[in-house]
Amino acid sequence: MSTTIRMIANRLSISVATVSKALADSHEISKETKLLVLNAAKEMGYVPNPYASSLRKGRSKTIAVVLPEIADSFFAEAINGIEEVALSKGYHVLIYLSHESLLREQAILQDFKSGRVDGILLSVSEETNDTAHISALIENRIPIVLFDRVCEELNTTCVVADDFESSYTATKYLISKSCKRIAFAGNSINLSINRNRVNGYISALEKNNPGGYQNIIISDKDKDISYQIFADLLRGPNRPDGIILSVEKLSAVIYKVCADMMIDIPNQLKVLTFTNFNMAQFLSPSLTTVNQPAFQIGKTAATALLRKLSFTTTLTESETIVLPSQIIYRDSTS
Amino acid sequence: MSTTIRMIANRLSISVATVSKALADSHEISKETKLLVLNAAKEMGYVPNPYASSLRKGRSKTIAVVLPEIADSFFAEAINGIEEVALSKGYHVLIYLSHESLLREQAILQDFKSGRVDGILLSVSEETNDTAHISALIENRIPIVLFDRVCEELNTTCVVADDFESSYTATKYLISKSCKRIAFAGNSINLSINRNRVNGYISALEKNNPGGYQNIIISDKDKDISYQIFADLLRGPNRPDGIILSVEKLSAVIYKVCADMMIDIPNQLKVLTFTNFNMAQFLSPSLTTVNQPAFQIGKTAATALLRKLSFTTTLTESETIVLPSQIIYRDSTS
DNA sequence: TTGAAAGCGTTACCAT
DNA sequence: ATGGTAACGCTTTCAA
Numbered sequence: 152m153s154t155t156i157r158m159i160a161n162r163l164s165i166s167v168a169t170v171s172k173a174l175a176d177s178h179e180i181s182k183e184t185k186l187l188v189l190n191a192a193k194e195m196g197y198v199p200n201p202y203a204s205s206l207r208k209g210r211s212k213t214i215a216v217v218l219p220e221i222a223d224s225f226f227a228e229a230i231n232g233i234e235e236v237a238l239s240k241g242y243h244v245l246i247y248l249s250h251e252s253l254l255r256e257q258a259i260l261q262d263f264k265s266g267r268v269d270g271i272l273l274s275v276s277e278e279t280n281d282t283a284h285i286s287a288l289i290e291n292r293i294p295i296v297l298f299d300r301v302c303e304e305l306n307t308t309c310v311v312a313d314d315f316e317s318s319y320t321a322t323k324y325l326i327s328k329s330c331k332r333i334a335f336a337g338n339s340i341n342l343s344i345n346r347n348r349v350n351g352y353i354s355a356l357e358k359n360n361p362g363g364y365q366n367i368i369i370s371d372k373d374k375d376i377s378y379q380i381f382a383d384l385l386r387g388p389n390r391p392d393g394i395i396l397s398v399e400k401l402s403a404v405i406y407k408v409c410a411d412m413m414i415d416i417p418n419q420l421k422v423l424t425f426t427n428f429n430m431a432q433f434l435s436p437s438l439t440t441v442n443q444p445a446f447q448i449g450k451t452a453a454t455a456l457l458r459k460l461s462f463t464t465t466l467t468e469s470e471t472i473v474l475p476s477q478i479i480y481r482d483s484t485s
Numbered sequence: 486m487s488t489t490i491r492m493i494a495n496r497l498s499i500s501v502a503t504v505s506k507a508l509a510d511s512h513e514i515s516k517e518t519k520l521l522v523l524n525a526a527k528e529m530g531y532v533p534n535p536y537a538s539s540l541r542k543g544r545s546k547t548i549a550v551v552l553p554e555i556a557d558s559f560f561a562e563a564i565n566g567i568e569e570v571a572l573s574k575g576y577h578v579l580i581y582l583s584h585e586s587l588l589r590e591q592a593i594l595q596d597f598k599s600g601r602v603d604g605i606l607l608s609v610s611e612e613t614n615d616t617a618h619i620s621a622l623i624e625n626r627i628p629i630v631l632f633d634r635v636c637e638e639l640n641t642t643c644v645v646a647d648d649f650e651s652s653y654t655a656t657k658y659l660i661s662k663s664c665k666r667i668a669f670a671g672n673s674i675n676l677s678i679n680r681n682r683v684n685g686y687i688s689a690l691e692k693n694n695p696g697g698y699q700n701i702i703i704s705d706k707d708k709d710i711s712y713q714i715f716a717d718l719l720r721g722p723n724r725p726d727g728i729i730l731s732v733e734k735l736s737a738v739i740y741k742v743c744a745d746m747m748i749d750i751p752n753q754l755k756v757l758t759f760t761n762f763n764m765a766q767f768l769s770p771s772l773t774t775v776n777q778p779a780f781q782i783g784k785t786a787a788t789a790l791l792r793k794l795s796f797t798t799t800l801t802e803s804e805t806i807v808l809p810s811q812i813i814y815r816d817s818t819s
Numbered sequence: 820t821t822g823a824a825a826g827c828g829t830t831a832c833c834a835t
Numbered sequence: 836a837t838g839g840t841a842a843c844g845c846t847t848t849c850a851a
Contacts, residue, residue, distance in 0.1 A: 153600065156828065157828075167828090171828095200540070200828050202536045202539040202545065202601075202827085203828030203830090206537050207829045208830070221564050230580070243601070244579065246578050247568075261532070264487060264530065264532040265487070265532040403766075403767060430736065434764065434768055489844060490845065491844075499822085500821065505846060505847085506820095506846090514820070514821080536844080538845055540826095540843090541826080
């Protein structure tokens with residue numbers, strides 16, 4: 152049986168109210184009493200019951216992070232940033248994975264109506280074309296910050312990388328490297344992040360490559376299916392000579408396809424991926440990447456969320472914070 | 486204001502007790518009443534308050550995962566396994582990062598005395614040479630399962646890979662590839678996982694390589710310091726011709742050092758790493774790896790923990806579950 | 820089959 | 836400066 156405030160009160164023959172206030176370092180309590188209480192608490196190994204406190208206060212000092220997946224350098228680093236901020240403010244972090252399923256995402260968010268968490272950090276799934284479950288929480292006045300994979304139409308704070316711009320720059324770079332047929336492979340067109348990158352790609356092509364080749368590929372969650380999609384793409388005479396991958400995991404797939412089909416990177420196909428992956432420089436050939444500021448995005452999103460939580464009035468303001476990506480040029484596009 | 490059991494009771498003019506039991510699908514309640522309650526609950530958007538429930542029941546349906554870091558393919562995959570099991574049993578997952586600091590780990594575990602979580606999954610930090618903070622929780626009868634980086638002396642369940650054996654096999658393999666001077670680089674000798682791998686390495690050397698070169702290197706959390714350690718190691722005439730890396734992150738460091746010092750892998754140095762890293766095959770040269778069953782370890786650890794939670798009596802049994810690793814031979818050791 | 824009421828541990832209001 | 840007590844929302848025992 153663990154120590155309660157009441158036990159401390161009994162031991163010191165004072166009231167629970169006094170103990171509670173003393174532990175909260177209230178100015179109403181005398182120095183002496185505080186000392187007494189603190190000593191007794193330490194001696195008795197007192198640890199406050201967070202659930203009693205949460206129930207009473209209506210706040211849990213807990214936030215939720217909802218992600219499509221975790222085995223991805225971007226999300227792993229983002230969590231790092233989130234955890235750092237949360238810890239520093241005394242918040243606890245619940246983690247949920249949607250596994251790219253809208254259904255799961257809906258079920259996860261539904262639970263948050265319970266008050267389990269004070270706020271939510273969300274990066275939506277590939278399938279998320281309907282955002283009613285997110286709006287519902289916003290209407291419930293639960294602070295929510297979207298990051299990386301956001302829904303711009305929602306009336307809340309978003310933290311993203313400069314996807315349009317970096318995609319534009321990346322595409323232009325491939326054009327400058329004499330690519331005539333540049334393809335773009337993303338995950339879901341539901342995702343605004345993917346749309347932004349696609350638009351950056353299209354925009355760069357239209358402004359700098361009047362030739363007109365344009366090819367937007369939707370990859371699959373399933374690696375083997377994506378393999379087939381790429382294999383089909385690269386078969387035939389009019390295949391692309393450059394490709395931009397919007398998803399980290401596709402790097403392995405395209406390298407494999409090229410190895411199997413004896414397609415030389417970069418001579419026959421230049422490859423560029425949006426990823427943070429720290430081994431990119433040691434791949435064969437070393438991979439040109441658009442590095443997103445993952446840690447920074449996590450930190451910024453968490454900071455924005457905790458800032459919202461610090462206000463008593465839940466202001467639903469729409470705001471988008473854009474952080475710069477960095478392109479690192481390597482051999483896969485040389 | 487969110488819906489409570491009392492509101493449902495008022496709406497239906499029945500008691501809160503009845504509503505509570507109906508929602509719990511108790512056999513005490515009639516079919517009709519249950520239906521009435523369920524409908525009202527759905528209509529009113531009722532979501533149970535988990536903190537009220539946790540306080541009353543003394544259980545939170547929440548577990549904690551405490552990790553040294555997250556930007557590591559092993560831990561990311563392990564979380565995946567953990568989350569899958571937790572979700573299927575209706576548990577929530579709190580995540581904490583020790584960042585390889587014993588102090589942080591202690592602070593994190595200390596909080597768990599509060600009853601915030603029903604059980605704990607822990608992979609200890611590099612610095613963890615004192616396990617009093619873990620014993621304290623075990624004595625508090627809080628179920629805890631250690632995984633990957635475990636402390637065998639503790640009286641609890643451990644889930645690990647076959648580190649001794651795979652290290653032994655890896656070392657023997659390098660010997661068979663004519664390596665005469667094989668070094669081993671690990672993180673902390675505090676970690677039993679590292680000790681097991683070191684012992685597998687030593688054992689293989691002693692049985693198969695009477696020559697007697699043996700070199701155990703302790704790397705640093707700081708990448709730049711590890712770089713220096715490796716650079717120093719590889720300078721000079723009697724440098725190793727093979728190296729086993731016990732830490733994923735060291736792969737990038739050794740590749741960098743070799744690139745900078747013009748050391749050819751595998752001809753001048755054969756490299757083999759304990760990692761799950763799915764791009765290993767595309768590195769230049771492709772990297773020979775000991776793949777740990779990360780997802781499986783996470784799943785197994787979570788399953789063991791939830792099994793413990795399902796018992797009313799907390800039995801403190803010591804048990805170690807060992808899962809097999811797989812060595813994948815590639816060009817870095819050819 | 821239903822309901823009244825106690826209580827989980829904490830906080831906060833109102834007295835003293 | 837301290838204390839009594841109600842309340843947070845739920846579960847569970849006991850009584851009807």
